[in-house]
C-alpha cells in the first residue's frame with residue numbers, strides 16, 4: 351500500500367517509518383527496497399484485503415493522477431471482509447487498476463462490491479496481448495461517428511477481450527500509450543469501443559462526468575464471413 355496511518359495522518363513508506371493499516375489497524379512495515387516500489391506491508395505475509403494486488407509502478411502512476419485522499423479507500427462487505435479500493439472519488443466512483451490475471455467470476459464479484467466502478471487493465475503484462483489486440487482492431491469494423499471512430503471487435507480475436515468483456519462495467523485497456531482502449535458495450539460476440547485519451551479519462555473520473563457511449567452498428571459482411579471460418583479461443 352502507498353499509505354499508512356501515523357498520528358491520524360496518511361504517510362508514505364520511507365526507510366524506518368512506522369504506521370498502521372488504514373484498513374485493519376495492524377502495524378505495518380515500510381518496505382523501501384530497490385526491486386519493488388516503496389510500500390507498506392503487513393507484518394505477517396497476509397494482507398488484510400485478500401483482493402489486494404502487489405503494486406507496480408504502473409499502479410502508482412495511475413493512482414497519482416488523483417488526489418492522495420482518494421487513493422486506497424477501505425470498506426467492508428456484507429460478510430465483514432475488508433476491501434481497499436485503488437481510487438474512490440468523493441462521488442463514490444471506484445476505479446480499480448488491474449495488472450495480474452483474475453478470473454471473470456472474481457472480477458464480477460469485485461465489480462458487484464465496488465459498483466459504481468470501472469476497471470483499467472494493464473495490457474502490457476503479456477507480450478501477446480498487444481499484438482492480438484492489433485489484429486482484432488485490423489479485422490474489426492469501423493463506424494465513424496461525429497464524435498470519432500467507434501470500433502466493433504470480435505471478442506474471440508483477443509484473449510484480453512475474452513477475459514474482460516463480460517465483467518459488466520466499462521473496462522479500459524492500457525497498452526502503455528497516451529490513449530487507452532475503452533470497452534464500452536457488448537452485443538452478442540462483438541464489443542463496441544474506442545480509443546480514448548488517458549488525460550480525458552482521468553478528467554471524467556475526477557469530475558464524475560459520463561464516459562462517451564456508443565451506438566451499435568452492424569459488422570461488415572467481410573467480418574462476418576471471416577468469423578465463421580475461424581475461432582481462436
Ligand SMILES: [Zn+2]
Nearest residue numbers: 371373374398
Ligand atoms: Zn490491514
